[in-house]
Amino acid sequence: MALTGVEIFKMLPKTNCKKCGFxxxxxxxxxxxxxxxxxxxxxxxxxxxKQKLGDASAPPIRxxxxxxxxxxxxVGEETVMFRxxxxxxxxSILALAIKDTDSGDVxxxxxxxxxxxxxxxxxxxxxxxxxxxxxxxxxxxxxxxLAKAAAExxxxxxxxxxxxxxxxxxxxxxxxxxxxxLLYGATEAxxxxxxxxxxxxxxxxxxxxxxxxxxxxxxxxxxGFGVEDIVLDSGAxxxxxxxxxxxxxxxxxxxxxxxxxxxxxxxxxIRDNNMLETLIAGLGIGKYASIVVLSSAQKWKNxxxxxxxxxxxxxxxxxxxxxxxxYEIGNPKAESPLMITTNFSLTYFIVAGEVENSxxxxxxxxxxxxxxSVLTAWAAGKFTAAKIAAFIKESGIEGKIANxxxxxxxxxxxxxxxxxxxxxGWKITVGPREANALPSYLxxxxx
Ligand code: SF4
Numbered sequence: 001m002a003l004t005g006v007e008i009f010k011m012l013p014k015t016n017c018k019k020c021g022f023x024x025x026x027x028x029x030x031x032x033x034x035x036x037x038x039x040x041x042x043x044x045x046x047x048x049x050k051q052k053l054g055d056a057s058a059p060p061i062r063x064x065x066x067x068x069x070x071x072x073x074x075v076g077e078e079t080v081m082f083r084x085x086x087x088x089x090x091x092s093i094l095a096l097a098i099k100d101t102d103s104g105d106v107x108x109x110x111x112x113x114x115x116x117x118x119x120x121x122x123x124x125x126x127x128x129x130x131x132x133x134x135x136x137x138x139x140x141x142x143x144x145x146l147a148k149a150a151a152e153x154x155x156x157x158x159x160x161x162x163x164x165x166x167x168x169x170x171x172x173x174x175x176x177x178x179x180x181x182l183l184y185g186a187t188e189a190x191x192x193x194x195x196x197x198x199x200x201x202x203x204x205x206x207x208x209x210x211x212x213x214x215x216x217x218x219x220x221x222x223x224g225f226g227v228e229d230i231v232l233d234s235g236a237x238x239x240x241x242x243x244x245x246x247x248x249x250x251x252x253x254x255x256x257x258x259x260x261x262x263x264x265x266x267x268x269x270i271r272d273n274n275m276l277e278t279l280i281a282g283l284g285i286g287k288y289a290s291i292v293v294l295s296s297a298q299k300w301k302n303x304x305x306x307x308x309x310x311x312x313x314x315x316x317x318x319x320x321x322x323x324x325x326x327y328e329i330g331n332p333k334a335e336s337p338l339m340i341t342t343n344f345s346l347t348y349f350i351v352a353g354e355v356e357n358s359x360x361x362x363x364x365x366x367x368x369x370x371x372x373s374v375l376t377a378w379a380a381g382k383f384t385a386a387k388i389a390a391f392i393k394e395s396g397i398e399g400k401i402a403n404x405x406x407x408x409x410x411x412x413x414x415x416x417x418x419x420x421x422x423x424x425g426w427k428i429t430v431g432p433r434e435a436n437a438l439p440s441y442l443x444x445x446x447x
Pocket of ligand 1: 013015019024044
């Protein structure tokens with residue numbers, strides 16, 4: 001039974017030390033009662049209280065790790081319905097499906113598509129996270145051969161074994177000893193055997209039922225067999241059902257404290273049409289799917305889903321930012337140009353990328369403006385002549401360059417006069433407004 005904030009408060013240390021990030025123990029207790037925070041955030045809570053708080057301290061959606069080592073992926077642990085309330089925690093896993101009826105060439109190509117899918121976007125590595133091996137043939141030998149190929153060619157990649165055939169599951173899972181695969185295929189008919197296999201092999205268990213009532217019943221049954229790490233498949237096939245089921249499951253777990261549905265959700269987005277599949281996958285990423293299974297991994301498709309996922313799982317209250325310092329691009333010399341911009345990640349990576357493209361070595365001064373872009377920072381009074389001058393003086397760049405010239409973004413040309421007053425002896429030059437004009441601008445300066 002859920003505890004109220006006041007009941008939880010009585011078990012906290014009541015020192016109001018603020019280590020949890022809240023001003024008082026009561027404020028923290030209220031958030032805990034709503035399952036918006038984890039009890040772990042209070043370092044001083046007693047073991048006795050931890051035990052008594054029981055369910056109130058457990059995450060409403062159980063965190064589950066699939067895979068092992070550097071490419072292990074974590075799902076679940078979400079605490080809010082909407083990202084503006086706090087943030088979404090563990091990004092949806094994208095899993096590439098391979099069927100055991102695919103030819104050897106197709107299997108090899110798909111494994112390779114997963115391995116080479118990684119891209120760098122605003123400083124984060126984004127990729128296809130997992131392989132979903134499908135026992136399309138219902139044949140244990142064929143499924144084992146596919147599992148063996150994946151284990152050999154992509155040993156570090158997290159794996160989902162999709163089969164309802166217990167013999168096939170046993171044969172395949174033997175190739176992932178110690179690698180915490182997700183065994184995806186427990187049903188009402190095979191529940192006991194699949195639960196036993198998941199427990200003996202250290203796997204989490206994906207359970208399948210048609211409809212939420214049946215799913216809830218199956219979840220309780222599987223838990224009764226001693227399996228704790230469960231992933232839910234409600235059997236939703238259409239976009240409408242996916243949206244309804246995923247939303248209901250998230251709401252039931254967070255708002256009603258429903259323990260039967262307090263687990264991550266898997267959606268199979270596979271469609272004949274790639275454009276439609278991308279849309280369906282986007283729906284899953286946006287609305288509560290922890291795992292989305294895809295049929296293929298083309299670059300355009302990956303980019304759409306990576307970008308969407310990154311945007312949704314970025315904390316909206318904390319702008320992405322990079323460290324304040326003067327970055328060296330292309331081994332700059334004393335005569336190389338010096339530019340300045342703000343520390344919003346997107347701004348930094350776009351500007352730095354364009355400077356690299358220009359092949360003109362340069363100094364890039366990145367100023368801490370709390371992660372705001374140039375115009376926003378200027379409008380907020382964080383990218384002003386006085387602050388820029390102070391940063392440039394403190395940065396030590398003056399001792400490294402021959403010409404005291406600072407190139408400012410074209411959008412803040414208005415600052416040039418005031419900057420020349422604040423930075424005595426410096427020449428202030430107005431650069432391009434848009435980063436994509438930097439290569440031709442920098443090249444023209446050296447021509
Ligand atoms: Fe209270 Fe614990 Fe938060 Fe400190 S860290 S204010 S003791 S709840």
